[in-house]
Amino acid sequence: MSVYHMNKMKRKILIALLAMILLVPAGLFLPELFHSGDAWGEWSTSTVEKKLGYVPEGMSKEASKWKAPLPDYNNISTENSPVHDYVWYILSGVAGSLLIAGGTYWLYLYYKKNE
Amino acid sequence: MHIPDGYLSPQTYVPFYAVFIVMASTAVKKVKRQLSARIIPFLGMAAAFSFLIMMFNIPIPGGTTGHAVGAAVIALIFGPWIASVAVSVAIIIQAFVFGDGGITALGANCINIAFVMSFTAWGVYKLVAGKSRNYARINIAAFLSGYISLTIAAVLTAVELGIQPLIAASADGTPLYAPYPLKIAIPAMALEHLLLFGIVEGLVTLFVFRYFYANQEDLVYVLK
Numbered sequence: 001m002s003v004y005h006m007n008k009m010k011r012k013i014l015i016a017l018l019a020m021i022l023l024v025p026a027g028l029f030l031p032e033l034f035h036s037g038d039a040w041g042e043w044s045t046s047t048v049e050k051k052l053g054y055v056p057e058g059m060s061k062e063a064s065k066w067k068a069p070l071p072d073y074n075n076i077s078t079e080n081s082p083v084h085d086y087v088w089y090i091l092s093g094v095a096g097s098l099l100i101a102g103g104t105y106w107l108y109l110y111y112k113k114n115e
Numbered sequence: 116m117h118i119p120d121g122y123l124s125p126q127t128y129v130p131f132y133a134v135f136i137v138m139a140s141t142a143v144k145k146v147k148r149q150l151s152a153r154i155i156p157f158l159g160m161a162a163a164f165s166f167l168i169m170m171f172n173i174p175i176p177g178g179t180t181g182h183a184v185g186a187a188v189i190a191l192i193f194g195p196w197i198a199s200v201a202v203s204v205a206i207i208i209q210a211f212v213f214g215d216g217g218i219t220a221l222g223a224n225c226i227n228i229a230f231v232m233s234f235t236a237w238g239v240y241k242l243v244a245g246k247s248r249n250y251a252r253i254n255i256a257a258f259l260s261g262y263i264s265l266t267i268a269a270v271l272t273a274v275e276l277g278i279q280p281l282i283a284a285s286a287d288g289t290p291l292y293a294p295y296p297l298k299i300a301i302p303a304m305a306l307e308h309l310l311l312f313g314i315v316e317g318l319v320t321l322f323v324f325r326y327f328y329a330n331q332e333d334l335v336y337v338l339k
Contacts, residue, residue, distance in 0.1 A: 006153065009331055013160050020167040027171040027182070036174030039181055040303050041276050041293065042119055048294070056121075058283065058291035063121035068214030073170065093170055096208050097163045103204070104159025111152045 021093040025086040070095065116181070116272050116304075117209065117216030117224055122293040124283035125219075127275060132222035138230050139203065145196040154193075158201055161189045166205035173315055181312035184228055184268070187236035187261035188320040192327050194336040198233035223275055227268050236264035236320070240337050248338075253328070254321060261320030266308040273297075273304035 031037075038047060045055045045063045055063075073092035074085060123131075150158070165185040172180040190198035203225045209215040216224045237260070244256035277297030280290040293300075327335050 005331065010156055010160070013157075013164075017160060017163050017167065020164075024167065024170045031172050031174040031180045034174035034176040036172075036176065036178055036180045038179065039116065039172075040179045040307065041122065041272070041295075041300070042117060045121070052294055054289075056290050056292055056294055057285065058124060059121035059293075061121070062217075062219060063119065065120060066211075066214065066218045068210075069212055071214040073213050073215070089170070092213060093167055095212065096166045096205075099208055099212070100159055100162045100166060100204060104155060104162070107158075108152055108155045111150065111155055115152055 017097065021090060021097060024089050024093045028085055028089055116184075116228055116269055117206070118220040118227075118272060118276065118293075120217030120219050122217070122276060122279070123220050123223060124279055124292045126282060127279070128219045128223055131220075131226055131275075135222035135225050135230075138199070138226065142196050142199050142203075142230075146200050149194065149197060157193065158197060161185075161193060161197070161201040162204045165189065165202045166208060168319065169205065169209070173312060175307060175311060179307060181307055183261075183312065183316040183319045184232060184265060185316075185319065185323075186229060186232040186268075187264045187316060188257075188323040190233040190236040190264075191240055191257060191260060191320065191324050191337045192335050195233040195237040198236070199230045202229035202233065223272075227272050227275070231271055232264045232268040235267045236260040237337065239263045244337070254325070257324040258317040258321045260317075262313040262317035265316040266305065266313045269304045269308040269312070270301060273300040276300045 038044075043051065045060055048059065049055050070088070070092055074088045146158075168185040169182050172182050174180050184202065186198050186202045189201055193201075206216060206225050206228055207221065210218055210221050210224070240256045240260040243259055244253045247253065274297065276293040277295065277300035279293040280296050283291045285291060295303075324335075328338070332338060
């Protein structure tokens, strides 16, 4: 494949990924619109308690050991308004993509040096 | 499909971590041979694509939500080893930064969603289309690879969750971890993926695959 074609294609994919980042709020909006809940088997301990009437012992011990910096792609310190949720959801998409881009760039430099 | 912390007992997640470490180190060795500085940006884009597509939650009206993973089409274009690594990277970031999927369950989640799904997708494509260039056949193969691989990954997840009441219960039989037995977990996960989420993964696989087929055929792994 020519380098020219490859670069053109990479640019197109990058644009598509940026478009995806801007559209991620659809992933919050549509479930709200259709009154859909959590994914099956991904309930919080409070939801499990509502469903079963109790929280399994092991689950309550291990469920919240890890404190993620942006739990559920959101910022818990801000108020719980849809607009805030959408903004934080987009920012989460940006953060995840930047972490991947950073790692990829580091790998690229490493390979470039050794090629 | 991202199992949270507290759903799997240690007797489940420890072996899955062991399998994951073996598979991941094999994958890194395989990928190293396949990589070049020119291909690396595609690896990053694949991981970002998977990470982002998993943010698009698809609702079942009044029911649960689910999402596509993107692992199938990455496996078709770059091969199952690269897909396993790219999707694992997305899952690791989801777990540590966003609390989506557990840290203890990380091995199981990477095996289910990255490795099993990528290899199933590649296997289904090869089974249906082989080396064929028949237009209808490769399109059907691409759709089915996404549809079947996501469903298989979901059913595997359901099995891991469904065996918990059997292997980890207190003396009086109360579940200590994931509470629902196999006969509830498997139908719930299988049906929603067969009827909706699998179809979405199939369509995503088909459309992205067709784009690469039309524009950069020489790059596509399953056509080599």
